[in-house]
Amino acid sequence: MSAPAPLKPVETSRAAALEEDVAARTDVYFKKTREVVEAFGDREVTYAVFMRRPVIFCPRLMVDWLEExxxxxGTSFRIDLQYEEGAWVGAGQPLVYLTGSMAHLVDLETLYLQKLGPPCVAAYNAFSxxxxxxxxKFLAMDARHCAGAEMAEMMAxxxxxxxRAAREARNACGFIGNATDATAHYFGNERGFGTMPHALIGYAGSTVRAAEMFVERYPQDSLTVLVDYFGQEVTDALAVCRRFPELVEAGRLAVRIDTHGxxxxxxxxxYTSYAILERHAPNAIRQYRTETELRWLVxxxxxxAAIFHLRDELDAAGFSKASITASSGFSPAKCKVMASVEAPVDMIGTGSYLPESWTETYCTADIIAYDGREQVKVGREFLLKRRK
Known part of the structure; x- marks a missing residue:
């Protein structure tokens, strides 16, 4: 993909703000290099951008910023994307080739790498x-765990x-939405999703009363009720279902468990956790399990076991149409464990697709050509192989 060359100029005030931001946030040695290049003569260069681990390709935020x-x-960059957005990319394979004036590109590396690496890894985790x-179904509840609005944008x-990649690969339900209005558009929605935090349960004084308040204020909305505030997940889940049987019957009531560890x-x-798991997934704990995996199971x-138990209790009371939403530490690894035992969860609220190891998000860029002549540092010759 190539960035279109003369595009509508950026307003003077916005251009000044961009330059100020670059100057403040880029590595100083890049700024010094720009000054050296400007003093001794500019050259056209081509950068190869890659990552050291498999990822799902997410270039849009980087490309939009580079174009701006x-x-x-008042210059142009050629942005050659080597994959379509959402494609799986192997470790070390060039993601992008970026060509343009060295004087205009060299001080941008810090910022465009920041906009590419973390989304690619987070997308891989979401895909998994x-x-x-x-x-x-998944609901992205990452915003409150992000380090500011820019990170929240990247993660959404x-x-x-x-x-989307998972829908194409496995016909998965995937992420149906997220928790904030600002980034809801990424999921094709006008607004974020959500009903109530624990704070509302405490304010109301009971789980049922909180549900009543919500229904009175938002009668057209489906109802998802947190049921762990008082440590009575089963009791309160059943009480809410009995209070709103019409919502249960219509498939508009869910109970959410967020029980802390x-x-x-x-x-x-x-004892009862092992017994429940033995009844529903008898081979689950006969396989090799790490200590962490055992904790997620029982x-x-x-x-x-908690999800199976709550499902059993709801079904026994005649509320089979009430759905279960689970949250609390649902990382890719925990989701894999839940999948291995076919835990009966209908929706997962998670921010845990965020990269757990930020060293994995580091994107790297190397110049591979100066004025069209290939030249790259020793050991990075592999970056030349896939060049289009």
Whole structure:
């Protein structure tokens, strides 16, 4: 893909703001290099951009920013994307070739790499989660865990791209939306999704009363009720279902468990958790399991046993149409464990597709050609092989 060459110029005030931002946030040695190049003569260069791990390609934020900067500087960059957005890319394979004036490109590296690496890894994680649980809907609840609005933008974009790739690969439900209005457009929505935090349960004084308040204020909305505030997940889930049987029957009521890791869901302990899992997934704990995986299966918090138990209780009480939403630490690894036992969860609220190891998000760029002549540092010759 090539960035269109003369585009509408950026307003003077915006151009000045962009330059100020670049100057403040780029590595100083890039700024010094720009000054050296300007003093001794500019050259056309081509950068190869790659990552050291497999990713799902998410270039849009980087490309949009580079195009805006090129317009602000009155220059043009050739942006050759080596893959379509949403494509799987192997470790070390060039993602982008970027060609233009060295004086105009050299001080941009810090910022465009920041806009490419984290989304690519987050999209890979979102893709993995959706593929492992193709029949489960996901809700992106990452915003409150992000380090500012720019990261929240990257993560929402990444979740949408990874989700779309999973739909194409596995016909997965994927991410149906997210928790904020600002980034809802990435999921094809006008608004974010969500009903209530724990704070509303405390304010109302009971789980049922919080549900009543919500229904009174938003009668047309579906209802998802947190049921772990008082440590009575089963009791309160059943009480809400009995209060709103019409919503259950219409498939518009869900109970959400967010039980923290310091206690078991109501009615469970180690013995009963193992018994429940043995009944529903008898081979689950006969396989090799790490300590963490065992905790996700039969431990405290939102375990597979907890989900099975709540589903059993809802069904026994005649509320089979009430759905279960689970949250609390649903990383790609935890989703894989839940998939292995076919835990009966209908929706997962997660921010855990965020990269767990930020060293994996590091994107790297190397110049591979000066004025059209190939030249790259020793050891990076592989970057030349896929050049189009």
């Amino acid at each position: 900067v090129s317009r602000a500087r 989660m959706c593929c492992d649980l193709p029949n489960v 974009y990444a979740a949408s791209v990874g989700s 310091s206690r078991y869901l109501e009615g469970l302990d180690p 431990g405290t918090g939102v375990s597979a």
